[in-house]
Amino acid sequence: MTLSVRNIIPIIKAQFLGTNDIAIIDAISIDSRSLQNTESTLFFALVGPNHDGHQYVATLIKQGVRNFVVSYIPSKLQGKANFLVVENTLVALQTIAATYRSDFDFPVIGITGSNGKTIIKEWLNFLLSPDYNIIRSPKSYNSQVGVPLSVLGINEKHNLGIFEAGISTTNEMKNLQKIIQPTIGVLTNIGSAHDEGFHDVGEKIKEKLKLFTSVEVLIMNKNRTIEAFLSPKIKTFTWSSEDGKADVFVIAKENSDKTEFKITYQKLCFKIAIPFSDQASIENTIHCMVVLLYLGYDQVTIQQRIALLYPVEMRLKVKNGNSNTTIIDDSYSSDFQSLKIALDFLESQKQYKKKTLILSDIFQSGLATEDLYSKVSQLIVSNKINRVIAIGKTISSYKKKFPNCLAFASTELFIEAIDKIPFENETVLIKGARHFHFEEIVSLLEEKTHETVLEINLNAISHNLNFYKSKLKPETKMMVMVKAFSYGNGGFDVAKLLSHHKVDYLGVAFADEGISLRNAGIDLPVMVLNPESTSFSAIIQHQLEPEIYSIKGLTAFLKIASQKKLKKFPIHIKLDTGMHRLGFEEENLNDLIALLKDNTNVEVKSILSHLATSDEMKFIDFTLAQIKLFEKLSSKLMAELEIKPIRHILNTSGISNFPQAQYDMVRLGIGLYGVSNDEDEQKLLENVGTLKSIISQIRTIDEGESVGYGRRFIASRPTKIATIPIGYADGISRHWGNGVGYVVIKNKKAPIVGSVCMDMLMADVTDIDCKEGGDVIIFGANPSVNFMAKQLGTIPYEIMTSISQRVKRVFYRE
Ligand SMILES: *Cc1c(COP(=O)(O)O)cnc(C)c1O
Numbered sequence: 001m002t003l004s005v006r007n008i009i010p011i012i013k014a015q016f017l018g019t020n021d022i023a024i025i026d027a028i029s030i031d032s033r034s035l036q037n038t039e040s041t042l043f044f045a046l047v048g049p050n051h052d053g054h055q056y057v058a059t060l061i062k063q064g065v066r067n068f069v070v071s072y073i074p075s076k077l078q079g080k081a082n083f084l085v086v087e088n089t090l091v092a093l094q095t096i097a098a099t100y101r102s103d104f105d106f107p108v109i110g111i112t113g114s115n116g117k118t119i120i121k122e123w124l125n126f127l128l129s130p131d132y133n134i135i136r137s138p139k140s141y142n143s144q145v146g147v148p149l150s151v152l153g154i155n156e157k158h159n160l161g162i163f164e165a166g167i168s169t170t171n172e173m174k175n176l177q178k179i180i181q182p183t184i185g186v187l188t189n190i191g192s193a194h195d196e197g198f199h200d201v202g203e204k205i206k207e208k209l210k211l212f213t214s215v216e217v218l219i220m221n222k223n224r225t226i227e228a229f230l231s232p233k234i235k236t237f238t239w240s241s242e243d244g245k246a247d248v249f250v251i252a253k254e255n256s257d258k259t260e261f262k263i264t265y266q267k268l269c270f271k272i273a274i275p276f277s278d279q280a281s282i283e284n285t286i287h288c289m290v291v292l293l294y295l296g297y298d299q300v301t302i303q304q305r306i307a308l309l310y311p312v313e314m315r316l317k318v319k320n321g322n323s324n325t326t327i328i329d330d331s332y333s334s335d336f337q338s339l340k341i342a343l344d345f346l347e348s349q350k351q352y353k354k355k356t357l358i359l360s361d362i363f364q365s366g367l368a369t370e371d372l373y374s375k376v377s378q379l380i381v382s383n384k385i386n387r388v389i390a391i392g393k394t395i396s397s398y399k400k401k402f403p404n405c406l407a408f409a410s411t412e413l414f415i416e417a418i419d420k421i422p423f424e425n426e427t428v429l430i431k432g433a434r435h436f437h438f439e440e441i442v443s444l445l446e447e448k449t450h451e452t453v454l455e456i457n458l459n460a461i462s463h464n465l466n467f468y469k470s471k472l473k474p475e476t477k478m479m480v481m482v483k484a485f486s487y488g489n490g491g492f493d494v495a496k497l498l499s500h501h502k503v504d505y506l507g508v509a510f511a512d513e514g515i516s517l518r519n520a521g522i523d524l525p526v527m528v529l530n531p532e533s534t535s536f537s538a539i540i541q542h543q544l545e546p547e548i549y550s551i552k553g554l555t556a557f558l559k560i561a562s563q564k565k566l567k568k569f570p571i572h573i574k575l576d577t578g579m580h581r582l583g584f585e586e587e588n589l590n591d592l593i594a595l596l597k598d599n600t601n602v603e604v605k606s607i608l609s610h611l612a613t614s615d616e617m618k619f620i621d622f623t624l625a626q627i628k629l630f631e632k633l634s635s636k637l638m639a640e641l642e643i644k645p646i647r648h649i650l651n652t653s654g655i656s657n658f659p660q661a662q663y664d665m666v667r668l669g670i671g672l673y674g675v676s677n678d679e680d681e682q683k684l685l686e687n688v689g690t691l692k693s694i695i696s697q698i699r700t701i702d703e704g705e706s707v708g709y710g711r712r713f714i715a716s717r718p719t720k721i722a723t724i725p726i727g728y729a730d731g732i733s734r735h736w737g738n739g740v741g742y743v744v745i746k747n748k749k750a751p752i753v754g755s756v757c758m759d760m761l762m763a764d765v766t767d768i769d770c771k772e773g774g775d776v777i778i779f780g781a782n783p784s785v786n787f788m789a790k791q792l793g794t795i796p797y798e799i800m801t802s803i804s805q806r807v808k809r810v811f812y813r814e
């Protein structure tokens with residue numbers, strides 16, 4: 001898109017405060033981290049319940065961004081850039097996208113429904129790409145923000161659009177309809193996702209159907225309930241496996257790992273097959289096939305193309321590579337829009353300065369090749385990529401456009417040469433179209449460890465953070481506890497995400513944890529809960545802030561502080577109000593005051609205490625007494641020292657149960673990682689960690705035979721046993737063995753039989769259709785750590801932090 005600020009002003013009804021309304025805009029951004037924010041970017045300062053884009057405007061101006069859509073001009077910035085002031089910046093973004101979309105009139109497929117949207121979109125893109133220049137939503141950009149951004153990617157060369165729309169509550173679809181303006185609708189299904197946002201199913205159906213108010217046809221599984229809500233003006237094209245009145249009749253027959261379909265449509269009767277057998281894939285395939293029929297494809301083409309469908313990987317995965325490298329694996333797609341997203345993601349993973357991009361030919365940009373690779377080159381340069389490895393005949397021929405470029409005509413040729421190409425101390429983004437098989441490159445560059453991984457969903461962490469923020473008064477600060485490798489989830493990556501979210505403080509247990517954060521480039525304030533006197537120098541050197549809990553500790557710290565002539569070095573005073581672990585007691589206060597009075601080497605940055613039973617309402621009186629004592633002691637300190645420090649006492653369950661005691665800050669821990677001790681609250685959190693492994697071997701034993709050490713399992717029937725390479729040395733309690741616990745394979749429970757060994761465990765998979773090499777879930781959404789903890793008579797904290805460091809952590813965003 002190319003528009004001038006002058007064109008945009010009337011579209012979004014903005015008040016213009018600036019000097020240069022003829023500035024040309026060729027990109028829209030909402031993400032302050034993106035290095036693609038340049039002079040010709042229009043930045044929309046979006047405001048969410050817990051996020052305010054206006055906070056980033058000053059920094060962006062310093063970085064060279066000149067044009068902003070805002071709802072107010074942040075203080076002192078008037079005159080420093082062009083401001084388009086509107087009432088609501090999201091509405092403005094949606095309006096400009098809708099207006100832009102109206103300029104094009106090619107067919108647009110709009111997809112909504114509870115499940116399958118992204119897969120159907122990706123598959124349709126694959127099935128139709130031989131014949132069309134397609135613009136589609138990147139990843140699962142289907143929200144109130146994602147849809148306008150997707151639509152703004154349209155250009156003159158596109159002749160088919162495929163966009164998905166996702167909603168979580170009423171009144172959202174109307175906006176998305178205006179932006180997508182679909183001509184062909186696809187309704188996947190109506191399941192129970194997002195039920196909480198609607199009164200009843202009827203309301204949800206009605207809302208979803210609003211996407212289709214002006215389509216020429218709606219493609220869906222024939223369903224009387226849904227049809228009852230449908231305006232008679234809307235033409236449908238339906239399929240069914242039961243109802244003979246549907247336009248297309250489909251019978252699916254699934255085998256162990258493939259499915260055959262028999263399709264009857266008008267006078268045609270034919271078969272197709274796919275290499276999957278799960279229900280979701282079957283339904284998604286049928287929807288795609290019916291779209292092809294509607295578009296007039298013949299049966300042979302349909303058969304050929306459907307047979308090639310593949311599993312869709314929607315995530316960008318971050319993996320540890322060989323020789324100190326980080327690998328970002330996006331090896332399943334290569335189009336211009338998703339390249340932008342991947343480069344932004346690369347930027348957010350700043351572990352190493354050096355950045356390499358391995359990139360295949362790019363398809364369906366809708367641009368002439370020359371233009372396309374010029375644009376790609378601009379992106380790469382603005383993202384400061386140090387080295388490009390270009391793979392594919394087309395991209396190779398534009399080698400000169402890229403910095404420090406090595407080119408190969410094919411993946412095979414690159415793999416032959418890979419040993420001679422150094423990869424070390426850098427982040428490598430691997431991004432290629434599917435048929436380049438870049439997963440082979442990933443597997444060569446990836447660090448080889450055993451197959452067990454703890455996958456960490458970064459989106460879920462953001463969600464949980466925002467959930468707890470929404471419970472706080474806007475002025476309450478947030479400290480997030482990242483001690484013990486962020487409760488086992490990986491220190492650096494979580495901390496990095498938290499700095500993006502601008503939390504106010506991080507909390508660690510020991511100085512060395514804080515030092516690792518500093519070495520990884522985290523510059524948020526960090527409080528150290530348990531500083532040993534021997535670490536005081538290091539604490540000072542790394543700008544960490546000690547929690548001081550005793551006269552002895554304070555004396556030692558003050559001594560060093562005066563030797564080093566520190567000025568107002570921040571310290572945190574811990575009070576013991578009933579936990580009886582660390583902290584000053586009431587009787588120490590006078591000594592404490594005497595030591596601190598008029599001391600200028602240190603400054604009491606905060607006063608804190610810790611609740612012993614904030615999660616147990618039966619001890620409510622105890623907690624209230626702790627809070628009362630905290631009030632009394634901290635007030636005394638503040639009065640006598642004449643200071644106004646930050647006060648804080650609440651941990652996660654404190655935030656939920658004692659919101660009146662927020663004071664100036666709270667300390668969020670376990671909730672961030674998706675665990676609550678309250679059942680209702682648990683439903684509103686997202687699961688963060690999933691511990692996964694694979695099946696190493698499967699065997700069948702006879703009735704009467706035993707499994708494992710001590711023969712603690714004896715088969716009472718012929719039993720199929722799967723061996724899984726994870727054991728108590730990885731952090732799986734031995735108490736979880738011998739039929740107490742289970743793992744999940746293909747969505748089914750497989751009881752653990754026999755004792756958990758050091759590095760392995762065995763599960764009964766007699767009733768599960770599984771193979772060696774297949775995936776196993778140890779914990780995650782099911783079984784949840786909460787559930788495991790209850791069964792094992794412990795707490796989720798212990799289970800999470802026990803996962804050994806030899807288990808590889810893999811971070812991803814959806
Ligand atoms: C660990 C810790 C927290 C966080 O507790 P959660 O229950 O995980 O929220 C807060 N404050 C202190 C002092 C802690 O040690």
